[in-house]
Amino acid sequence: MYDVPVRWSDMDAYGHVNNARFLTLYEEARVAMFFVGARAHGLGSFEEGIVIARHEIDYLRPVDFGDPVRVEMWISALKTASFTVDYELYDDGVLASKARSVCVPYNLAEGHPRRLSAEEKDFLTPYWIRS
Amino acid sequence: MYDVPVRWSDMDAYGHVNNARFLTLYEEARVAMFFVGARAHGLGSFEEGIVIARHEIDYLRPVDFGDPVRVEMWISALKTASFTVDYELYDDGVLASKARSVCVPYNLAEGHPRRLSAEEKDFLTPYWIRS
Amino acid sequence: MYDVPVRWSDMDAYGHVNNARFLTLYEEARVAMFFVGARAHGLGSFEEGIVIARHEIDYLRPVDFGDPVRVEMWISALKTASFTVDYELYDDGVLASKARSVCVPYNLAEGHPRRLSAEEKDFLTPYWIRS
Amino acid sequence: MYDVPVRWSDMDAYGHVNNARFLTLYEEARVAMFFVGARAHGLGSFEEGIVIARHEIDYLRPVDFGDPVRVEMWISALKTASFTVDYELYDDGVLASKARSVCVPYNLAEGHPRRLSAEEKDFLTPYWIRS
Structure with missing residues (x-):
């Protein structure tokens, strides 16, 4: 659960948070979990x-x-x-949007996808809710 | 078909166009079609x-x-x-991403969705590819 | 004094906060003071x-x-x-940037600058440091 | 002289290009000159x-x-x-903003400012208007 501040x-121009910007709000939460949280x-x-x-995003409100x-x-x-x-x-306590991101670990230096390591799986497993 | 300039x-920080920003590139194309194009x-x-x-977005490259x-x-x-x-x-001629947006005409002044008008359907129909 | 979160x-692409984005960080502080603070x-x-x-902005670090x-x-x-x-x-406690903004109250509906009201001067005066 | 597209x-929320975003428009022109142009x-x-x-920026319109x-x-x-x-x-042919940027060549790898090289001075000199 992450509180993500909204910027003015x-x-x-419609006076609401732009639909593309929702991905940035979700990104902030994801970064908090996977970069900052995992680093800890x-x-x-x-x-x-x-x-x-x-990415899939539904806009409800x-x-x-x-x-x-x-x-x-x-x-x-x-x-x-x-x-x-x-x-x-x-x-304000009301569900305004839902989203889903498929994430692929990537070897940036060598330029190819890679497998999740055992340590990464261990970190992710407690957050895993099998549907 | 719209050419959308990419900004530096x-x-x-990964040195590639940010994934959230793709929605802004798609938005530019959509705005060109539905605002500028329809206004014409x-x-x-x-x-x-x-x-x-x-929105659904697939990132291929x-x-x-x-x-x-x-x-x-x-x-x-x-x-x-x-x-x-x-x-x-x-x-550069290579498919790098695909996306899909569900769009709802909206009465901003009264705050509720509305039906497509006959004129709007006439404008959209030539672009309609039944799958 | 406002704490403004930095987003990933x-x-x-240089791996630092983009220089244009500093204006957005300053904007967040200004909005907190003049919109949210004044409204209170x-x-x-x-x-x-x-x-x-x-605007004038100096980038120190x-x-x-x-x-x-x-x-x-x-x-x-x-x-x-x-x-x-x-x-x-x-x-992190170290001065990284300084900036200055000249702000003009504006009548958006009628499209012209306007004078500061007495109430606005009263709100601003406690923050005024005569140099 | 560079034409920089404005994005929707x-x-x-005021319905005009955001003041911070002007720095991004100026950045696009600067990048075209110093990255793309110089690389050529x-x-x-x-x-x-x-x-x-x-940076200094004046907003005129x-x-x-x-x-x-x-x-x-x-x-x-x-x-x-x-x-x-x-x-x-x-x-639309009308001066809307002026700006000025002080630029410092920087050795990113070693983390310190550096002198302009002779080649860089040669590239910049034709654009130099002594005031």
Whole structure:
């Protein structure tokens, strides 16, 4: 569960948070979990490269500038060379958006996808909710 | 078919166009079609409000700063109160990403979705590819 | 004094917060003071329109993704139809950037600058440091 | 002289191009000149690191989404270890903003400013207008 502050400049000419910017809000939550959170567990490998293979986002209600939004996040699929993050974004306690990201660990230096390591699986497993 | 320039600042710390920013590139193509293009046909109603209900994006290859990307776009579903836009994004002639947006015409002043008008359907129909 | 969170996507391809993005960090602090802060004093008129006439920004040190930056802010000039905001931005307690914004109250509906009201001057005066 | 396209998302909730985003428009013109332009002259060293030490921007008229803006650019100061870029931004032929950037060549790998090379001075000199 991550509180992600909304910036005034996230709003577009319609006066609501721009739909593309939701991916940035989700990114902030994901980075908090996989970069900052994993690093606190001695695991820096996610930071060296996670490639996004696919995003799905549903927009249920407009979000305005104001209090931070709350993002709930869990792992909905954990495979050999990818994992899927599911998100729910709450604004003032009301579900405003849902999303799903397929993430692929990537060897940036060598330029190819790679398998999840045992340590990475150990880090992710507690967040895994089998559907 | 729209050429969308990539900005240097679209790149993130990995040195590639940020995944969230792809939605902005797709938005530029969509705006060119539905705001600028439709306005040229005397149709200003899209500009007064299209709400995005859902996005799906597949990332096939990284895109870097350089020449504009080319976005192909068509209507894959045309319903009473929504339509779906499909996109393909080409970088140097190679398919780098695909996306799909469910768009809902919206009465911004009164705050509720509305049906597509006959004029809007007439504008969209030539772009409609029934799958 | 405002703590402004830095987003991962504020970094550019050089791996530091992009220089243009500093204006967004300063904007967040300014909005907190003039929109949210003034509104708490029953003063909504800033929110209806402040136009920026000029910015100056000095970059002293690179800022990276991590803890929020701290922005100190004060009024350095208070005139009939404009006021000047000075800022200092601290990263981990070290001065990383300074900036100055000339702000003009603006009647957005009628499209012209306007004088500061007595209530607006009363709100700004405690922050005014005559140099 | 560079034509820089304005994106729909450059507009903020006021319906005009956001003041912070002007720095991104100026950045696009600067990158076209110093990265793409200089590279065409066999000079890749700017791309390996130019640090911005200071920006000044004057906002003369609001800019809206629509045609590209035109940016005129020249060198107003050329020193041993820095140079200054002056810009004028025209919207529909009317001067809408002026800006100035102090640029410092930087050795990113070693983390310190460096002198302009003879080749860099040769590239910049034709753009230098002594005031």
